[in-house]
Amino acid sequence: LGAISKIALLFKYLKENAMNVLKTSYTTIGAIALTLLLAACGSSAKLDNAAVSDVKPKLVEQVASAKADDSKLAQVATGTVSSSASEGRKIEAVNLQTPPLLVTPPDGARTIYFDYDSFIVRPEFQAALEAHAKYLNADQTRKLMLEGHTDDRGGREYNLALGQKRAEAVQRALSLFGLGAGRVESVSFGKERPAGTGEDEATRAKNRRTELVYK
């Protein structure tokens, strides 16, 4: 168990480090820092590679039993432990032993941008989404609207459906950080509310987005 908590602490340290690096400047990120960032903020697949495989089942047991034994306490403390399901979340549960208590929504990105014809949340936005999920899980009174948008090409209704797909992609990413579906509503404005008007690619890239709006 001691080894497990050491690993957990190490991850926590790496992750906080990575977050700081992300906040200060991308240009200073070296190859090692990038690896750490991906390990800390990226998908669970990366974590699997880093973690000692035979330790994992015990970790699962530990989290599960903690949930069963003391679910009330866990809920009060973090609000998210009870909803942890994926392996990525299990790592989160360890971090949340000392949850950062946010009083205002995080300063991180409120707008998630997408590539052309794409609905994939790019890795660079994962850290920001995690911060939003944490905040919402800490303050159960707040709710989040996810507003999907598209660029100006094509029909209004089909773009509305594409924007909906972008909003729901962000909702899925947030759910991986433990945010329940009841806390968030995904809607779309299609191409009706562009961030900027213009037919150049830079403008269109700014318009392909999901905005996080707190209620």
Place this chain on the structure above:
Amino acid sequence: MHDMCRLGFLHLVIIATVKFLKLLSKDYRYERAKNVIFPMALPLQKRMHFQHSMSFQRHLKTLRVFSISTAAMFFLGTAFAQFRVEVSGVGLTQTPIALPAFKGEDIATQKIAAIVQADLERSGQFKAIDSAGLTYDETSRPVFAQWRTRKADALLTGSVARLPDGRFDVRFRLWDVVRAQDLGGKSFAVNASDLRLVAHRTADFVYEKLTGERSIFSTRIAYITKTGQRYQLWVADADGENPQAALSSSEPLISPSWSVAGVQLAYVSFESRKAVIYVHDLATGKRRMVANFKGSNSAPAWSPDARFIVATLSKEGGSQLYAVDIAGAVEPKRLLQSQSIDTEPVVSADGKQLYFVSDRGGAPQIYRVALNGSNAVGEPERVTFSGSFNISPALSADGKSLAYVSRVGGVFRLHLMDLNSGTSMALTDTDSDESPSFAPNGRLIIYATQMNGKEALMTTSLDGKVKAKLNASQGDIREPDWGPYQK
């Protein structure tokens, strides 16, 4: 019996004359002669088929000049040029008709003959003949010879007079110039505000007499304008004129859809910062939410019995099609289960087919599925196969034609598919066409496009050869939906 003998004799004369002319002249003169002589034996309606080669050749030369000059007139705002009617290509069948100004119409606020002319020209089936310098007396028979020399096959005469109670007395009569026949007329006593409607009804009379088909000039259209940050829903005459605002909002409005009876509009409003479907009673202005579920609610399409709308809801995740009860008595019924986007539903006029857009095959294409009441029956079948991006289906009332927007080479163009043969063709050469809608008689399509950096509404004939741009007062004009026949 006597008539048939006469017709037979005339036919012989025609053949003889044509042969004689053929000997004397070149081919084009033969064409000309055939068109001048042969139609005389037929009623005007049937003669139309024989007009196109001549009338088109006659106007081919003036065509380029015509488009330039009409564009100029459009900006000058003359009464004649309330539309910019563009004619392109060959093979047009257009009846030449003379429409001199109605006698005394100077006293009226609307130029009746000009409105009738714009209606008829926009249909693509008529060609206005210049009547400058020619006069008529509406109380007696026209001097047909003078109209024949202008190559008019039909003549509309009329008058406008002020009644003692302040209303206007509008009368018209339609003449078959070639056969020197009276084809009937009507009279109206109306307020100034109804003069445009009278003009549209006059155009309806002419169209129906001469084509034998039902006319759409007195129907209405709905559309959305965006001026600055102001969005407005309008109901206007079929020519885009006489607009009346039904709704004004600071948030976007899209997808207006006429109920079958033409008394209500369903549409999507973002007034609560999300897409919500409303049904709006036009006469009373009363509106209510019919779909405000979690997520987006959009793309309303009426069932023919007006008991439900098919709409795209995302309440269970993804954009999926539901039958939404208008009365709100029952929960929306999911019509199809897919992992893909399903949207832009269209219910056929007989209520038996549901067309929609889906990217279930990887890219958006138009599909259809059988409907039984508000239930989808069987598996959807794909309808569009050419092109990798086909959206925004619209169905003609007879269910035979499908208008849609296809992305070809990065631009979005209005296309028309013959559903029997499956063949389709582009109707425009513009780059940003959107939201087509058929006139109730299926002879015209209205659609949104971009011209000179502004959103505009256009109508086109089904062959794509006659197009007209509707007037927009200010700002962008979009999302047209053509309403049903009016009582």
